[in-house]
Amino acid sequence: EPEVTQTPSHQVTQMGQEVILRCVPISNHLYFYWYRQILGQKVEFLVSFYNNEISEKSEIFDDQFSVERPDGSNFTLKIRSTKLEDSAMYFCASSDPFLARQGLNTEAFFGQGTRLTVV
Amino acid sequence: AQSVTQLDSHVSVSEGTPVLLRCNYSSSYSPSLFWYVQHPNKGLQLLLKYTSAATLVKGINGFEAEFKKSETSFHLTKPSAHMSDAAEYFCVVSDLTGTYKYIFGTGTRLKVLA
Numbered sequence: 001e002p003e004v005t006q007t008p009s010h011q012v013t014q015m016g017q018e019v020i021l022r023c024v025p026i027s028n029h030l031y032f033y034w035y036r037q038i039l040g041q042k043v044e045f046l047v048s049f050y051n052n053e054i055s056e057k058s059e060i061f062d063d064q065f066s067v068e069r070p071d072g073s074n075f076t077l078k079i080r081s082t083k084l085e086d087s088a089m090y091f092c093a094s095s096d097p098f099l100a101r102q103g104l105n106t107e108a109f110f111g112q113g114t115r116l117t118v119v
Numbered sequence: 120a121q122s123v124t125q126l127d128s129h130v131s132v133s134e135g136t137p138v139l140l141r142c143n144y145s146s147s148y149s150p151s152l153f154w155y156v157q158h159p160n161k162g163l164q165l166l167l168k169y170t171s172a173a174t175l176v177k178g179i180n181g182f183e184a185e186f187k188k189s190e191t192s193f194h195l196t197k198p199s200a201h202m203s204d205a206a207e208y209f210c211v212v213s214d215l216t217g218t219y220k221y222i223f224g225t226g227t228r229l230k231v232l233a
Contacts, residue, residue, distance in 0.1 A: 033220060042225045043163070043209065048218035056218045091163065095219055106151040106170065106213040108221060112162035 002026045006092050006111035013082055013118055021077045021114045023092030032075045033093040033108060034067065036060065043091065049075065050097070082118045089113045121146045123193075123210045125224035133232045138182075138197040140227045142210030145191065151213040152193045153221070154184055158206045166208075169193060180204070205231045 005024045013019050025032050034046040047057040049067050064086075066078045075094075079086055093108040126141040144150055154166040167178025174186040184195045193210060210224040 031219060033218075035221070035223075043221075043223040045220045045222070048220050050218065056220060093221070097219065106215065106219045107153070107165070107168055108213075108219070110163045115160075 002109075004092055004094055004109050004111040006090075006114050008114060009112065010115045011117070013116070015084060015118055016081050019079050019082055019116060021079075021090050021092075021116070023075045023077075023111055024073050025075055025092065025094030026096075026109055027073070029094035029096050029109070031055075031095045031097050031108075032067075032069070033095075034077045035091040035093065035110075037089045037091065037113075038085075039088070046077075046090075079116075082116075084118050087116060087118045089115050121148075121150065121212045121214050121216075121222055123152075123212045123222060123224040125208075125210050125227050127227050128225065129228045129230065131230040131232060132200045134202055135199050138195070138200045138204065138229065140195040140208050140210075140229065142193045142195065142224060143191050144193060144210075144212050146212060146215075148215050151215065152184075152186065153211040153213070154178065154182070154193075154195050155209045155211060156206045157209065157226075163209070166195070200229075200231045202231050202233065205229055 007022045032049040037043045047061045048055045064080045068076050091113045092111045095108040122145045124143045152169040155163045167176045169176050169186045177183045182197045208227045211221045214220050
C-alpha cells in the first residue's frame with residue numbers, strides 16, 4: 001500500500017538553527033500539506049502546495065517557514081531560524097485532487113511525523 | 120467556513136462498555152468528515168471516513184460513525200471498549216472550498232478503565 005514517508009522521525013536542534021524536514025508523498029498525488037501539532041494540542045494546518053506553488057497558508061506559516069519540492073519526489077519544510085515554540089510534531093500529508101473534485105474522496109494520507117525539539 | 124467541535128475533551132469508560140465520542144460540524148457544503156486516532160507519541164491513523172455515500176460508516180477496530188445532517192453531527196461509537204482503544208481521537212472536516220486541507224477538532228482523550 002502506498003504511504004507518505006517522513007525523515008527524520010526525531011530531530012533536535014539549537015535555537016536559531018535552520019532545519020529541513022523531509023517528506024516523500026504518494027507518487028501520483030498532487031496536493032501536499034504540512035501540519036503541526038504542539039505537544040498536547042490539536043493538529044494545525046500550516047500550508048498546502050499544488051502545482052509547484054503554495055496554494056494556501058495559515059497565519060502560523062510566517063516568513064520563517066518555506067516549502068519546496070526540489071525534485072519529483074521530495075517535499076520539504078524549512079524553518080529558517082528555529083524558536084523554542086517551534087518544538088512540535090510536524091506531519092506531512094498528500095492527497096489526490098482529482099478524486100476530490102469529483103466528490104469521491106478527499107482523504108489525505110499522513111506520514112508518521114517528525115518530532116522537532118528546539119533547545 | 121468549515122469547522123468541527125468535539126464536545127468532550129476527556130471521556131472515560133470501563134472496558135467492555137460502549138464508547139461515544141461526540142463531534143459536531145459546520146459546513147456550507149456537503150462535508151467530507153473523518154475520524155483519526157493517535158496513540159501516545161504516534162502518528163495519525165485513519166479510523167473511518169464519510170464522503171457522501173452511506174450515512175453509517177464502519178471503520179477499523181469495530182468503530183463506526185453516523186452522519187446526521189439534521190443534527191450536523193458525526194459521532195464516533197464502539198459497542199465495547201478495549202484497553203487498546205485508549206488514545207486521542209480527532210474529528211476532522213475537509214475544506215472543500217479550496218485546497219481540501221483538513222480542519223481538526225481539539226481532540227477527545229479516551230481513557231479505558233479495567
